[in-house]
Amino acid sequence: MDRSMEPSTATYLGLDLSTQQLKAVVVDDNLAILHETSVQFDNDLPEFRTYGGVIRKKEESHVVVVPSLMWIKALDMILDKLRVCGVDFSKVAAISGCAQQHGTVYWSKGSRNRLQCLDPIKFLHEQFATSFSVTHSPIWMDSSTSKECSVLEEIVGGPHKLAEITGSRAYERFSGPQIAKIARTKPEAYCNTERISLVSNFIASLFLGDYAPIDWSDGSGMNLLNICTKDWDDMLLETCASGLREKLGNPVSSYSDIGPISLYFVERFSFNEKCRIIAFTGDNPGSLIGM
Secondary structure, eight states: OOOOOOGGGOEEEEEEEOSSEEEEEEEETTOOEEEEEEEEHHHHOGGGOOBTTBEEETTEEEEEEEEHHHHHHHHHHHHHHHHHHTOOGGGEEEEEEEEOTTOEEEEETTHHHHHHTOOTTSOHHHHTTTOEEESEEEOTTOOOOHHHHHHHHHHHTSHHHHHHHHSSOOOTTSHHHHHHHHHHHOHHHHHTEEEEEEHHHHHHHHHHTSOOOOBHHHHTTTTOEETTTTEEOHHHHHHHOTTHHHHHOOOBOTTOEEEEOOHHHHHHHOOOTTOEEEOOEEHHHHHHHHO
């Protein structure tokens, strides 16, 4: 069976994982919308007990987190909804998207192997139920990292110097301070972490069947990326946590073709095996790119 696609029939799948919902849209070559649907976290996934898409800890009001598994279950649901809508996944030539910035996902050891060996008979959320060393991801609303921010600014010589290197002074909600807090308060969990993703490349990883890289745009909102060299700053990495470069991987251009779709989606949803995954980015840089 010839699975090649004629360019005129090609479609493209885009995803947007925001704080309160996951949206999906399928467009054609002319960017005309063919299908769109969404999954609302509070209403469609009540078992995770979120309010406004998040969980706030009563005893620590500055701590705001999200169950990492909820985002995976939302992806299971939205793909099934698209299939019911009549989407022909075999025509999808490429997939990309954006996600809320500053959230961090902590993959436990062995997760890469799981990503590469998914069973197409099972839902994704069943297979990743034990894949996170930190089960609840801190997100952009979490402001519990003042101590870590002070340390980052101090190590480079003040907030202005940090802004020169990374594009901004230290912010409580940024990923660098959040990672530093996890490493300080949950050293065992950090030690058991194989890879740390932002929410954007976390979703891309599921489609890729391997750890997707962080793109420059989303990476620049971490207080860790040198915006001149477009690479991680080693002093900031070491200040946050030991061995962090290995856990983040190498950042890439926001337009990078990062590889073909995972066989899981080819076998479960009949995606074309030539379908490409393009680097996902943060929602704020995504909006700027759109403008």
